Amino acid sequence: MSEESNPIDMDLVSGIAAFESKQFSRAVGLLAPLAEQGNVEAQYRMAIMAQNGLGMLPNPLMAYSYMKSAAKAGLGLAQHGLGFMYMEGECTDKNPAKAVEWFRKAADQGLIGSLTTLAMMYEKGYGVEQDLEEAKRLYKRAGFDERATTLS
Structure with missing residues (x-):
């Protein structure tokens, strides 16, 4: 594993852990940049949080966009x-x-x-x-x- 991918992997693991333990504000902070870069696991969780207003204000457009991207990617x-x-x-x-x-x-x-x-x-x-x-x-x-x- 290259050193360049390691911080991203750690952010993903930490972001998923924060999501699973309902620390949504922390999860948003860790997963939002990864979702923007096209990480489907981050996109899926960002969609859930945006849809339900977890760790952020509800954002139906973001929720739909990320859910659709992750779905099209095969998740x-x-x-x-x-x-x-x-x-x-x-x-x-x-x-x-x-x-x-x-x-x-x-x-x-x-x-x-x-x-x-x-x-x-x-x-x-x-x-x-x-x-x-x-x-x-x-x-x-x-x-x-x-x-x-x-x-x-």
Whole structure:
């Protein structure tokens, strides 16, 4: 590891630790520069803090921008987060079809919450054509065999 990358790694580790221990002001100070440089882990956490006003004033535009960047870079948790933003109309316009698209990407990475949310969307026909067979398949894949068998 080069000496140049070491301070960035330490800031990331320290920033994530501050985030996890709810020291949000400290987390913002450590993660904001890394998020600006394109670090997806920092972007994801900055998006959460900006969305919820943790360690800063709520900033929906920043939250959406960072969540989308991290999601596009392939971070499953950010894909799930972006799906929720579209599903609920938080920080962006409500768009159930886009929510399905992002939940599917996160589900493809094995995120149980995304699989379950996607199953519910197929069950209800929200953002997609109602498809109970697809809902059953997704519930089963998420480990909810009982829920999959109760759909008819």
